[in-house]
Amino acid sequence: MKKLRLGIIGCGGRFNAHLNGLLQLDNAEIVAVADPIEERRIAAGKNTGAKKIYHDHTDLYNNESRDTLDAVMIFIEPTAHTDTETRAIDMGLHFFIEKPMTMDLELADTVLKKSEEKGLITSVGFQDRYLDLIDIIKAELPKHKQGGLVYGAWVGGIPGVWWWQKKSTCGGQLVEQNIHLLDGLRYLYGEPLSVYATCSRGMVVPGVDASPEYDTDDHSTAVIRFKNNVTATLVSGCYSKTVRPNCGYVITLDDMILDYRLRNNLIITTQTVTRDIKRSMDQTFALDQAFVQAVLTGDRSLIRSPYGDALKSLKLAFAANKSMETGEVIYF
Numbered sequence: 065m066k067k068l069r070l071g072i073i074g075c076g077g078r079f080n081a082h083l084n085g086l087l088q089l090d091n092a093e094i095v096a097v098a099d100p101i102e103e104r105r106i107a108a109g110k111n112t113g114a115k116k117i118y119h120d121h122t123d124l125y126n127n128e129s130r131d132t133l134d135a136v137m138i139f140i141e142p143t144a145h146t147d148t149e150t151r152a153i154d155m156g157l158h159f160f161i162e163k164p165m166t167m168d169l170e171l172a173d174t175v176l177k178k179s180e181e182k183g184l185i186t187s188v189g190f191q192d193r194y195l196d197l198i199d200i201i202k203a204e205l206p207k208h209k210q211g212g213l214v215y216g217a218w219v220g221g222i223p224g225v226w227w228w229q230k231k232s233t234c235g236g237q238l239v240e241q242n243i244h245l246l247d248g249l250r251y252l253y254g255e256p257l258s259v260y261a262t263c264s265r266g267m268v269v270p271g272v273d274a275s276p277e278y279d280t281d282d283h284s285t286a287v288i289r290f291k292n293n294v295t296a297t298l299v300s301g302c303y304s305k306t307v308r309p310n311c312g313y314v315i316t317l318d319d320m321i322l323d324y325r326l327r328n329n330l331i332i333t334t335q336t337v338t339r340d341i342k343r344s345m346d347q348t349f350a351l352d353q354a355f356v357q358a359v360l361t362g363d364r365s366l367i368r369s370p371y372g373d374a375l376k377s378l379k380l381a382f383a384a385n386k387s388m389e390t391g392e393v394i395y396f
């Protein structure tokens with residue numbers, strides 16, 4: 065069987081979350097890994113069996129070619145994207161990239177244009193699109209009267225990575241984390257008509273509850289309007305310490321409530337029945353499997369979040385950030 069030859073760029077937390085799944089794929093092999101942090105790249109080499117271990121993406125691209133690699137998987141922090149993608153494109157390498165794909169929307173537009181010109185397969189880490197529970201919601205919605213209220217929430221604490229402490233390096237919680245639910249809204253309801261958002265700071269005290277440079281919002285609320293009388297309220301919070309509310313969506317239809325508990329279960333309630341459906345698959349594995357299969361076969365339909373579509377979610381998240389700054393509604 066032909067195996068897809070993969071290069072890994074960035075061997076931190078998210079790469080390690082994909083690792084077990086990647087190792088289970090019998091049609092892919094990791095041949096090269098790169099990370100400026102020595103212990104991470106060495107551990108990645110050991111854990112994947114990759115013989116080629118590089119300092120960073122430049123080192124990897126300078127020493128590999130389309131003869132030795134088919135695709136790269138990019139797991140670096142949001143502000144580390146420079147020519148990481150454009151060099152892959154120039155070399156004819158397909159790529160998977162984690163969200164948010166960059167903090168620089170001009171760079172993202174360039175990446176999209178170049179990758180489309182080259183006809184490359186791209187995939188972005190919106191893992192929830194591959195989740196069985198989201199498939200159920202997507203199939204259920206057209207069976208009911210269109211419209212209604214959606215409440216979405218991602219409320220928790222502050223992730224441990226250094227770059228999450230500053231809005232300039234993570235984009236804020238909506239851009240970095242709750243973009244999953246934001247993207248899910250687009251996946252379920254199509255393109256938005258408008259967004260209005262507010263944010264607040266002051267609960268998390270820099271140097272006490274977070275690192276001294278903490279300057280991101282403690283919480284934000286975005287109101288997003290879609291066609292067909294759908295209005296979503298998406299809340300994000302990172303100040304919560306001990307007890308936390310359910311994260312996910314509560315979708316209220318005229319005759320049904322879909323209560324999606326983030327990556328765990330879906331409670332469907334009607335006048336007569338309540339069903340609790342547990343997640344039955346690993347959506348990150350499904351996402352990686354789809355990427356590998358798509359590149360090997362050329363079947364793009366397997367990819368549920370190509371770069372161009374993911375970029376629309378990133379732009380929506382940035383539009384919400386702009387609304388937080390200006391206090392104005394952004395219309396599309």
Ligand SMILES: NC(=O)c1ccc[n+]([C@@H]2O[C@H](COP(=O)([O-])OP(=O)(O)OC[C@H]3O[C@@H](n4cnc5c(N)ncnc54)[C@H](O)[C@@H]3O)[C@@H](O)[C@H]2O)c1
Nearest residue numbers: 074076077078098099120121139140141144162163164189
């Ligand atoms: N899809 C998801 O559910 C999900 C979950 C967590 C994180 N993420 C995303 O994954 C990305 C990575 O997050 P993380 O938690 O792994 O961060 P991390 O800080 O743990 O790891 C990033 C790694 O990239 C390395 N790196 C930086 N520049 C590099 C370069 N030029 N070449 C090679 N390596 C380089 C860093 O040294 C670091 O080890 C972020 O964009 C984050 O938002 C996605």
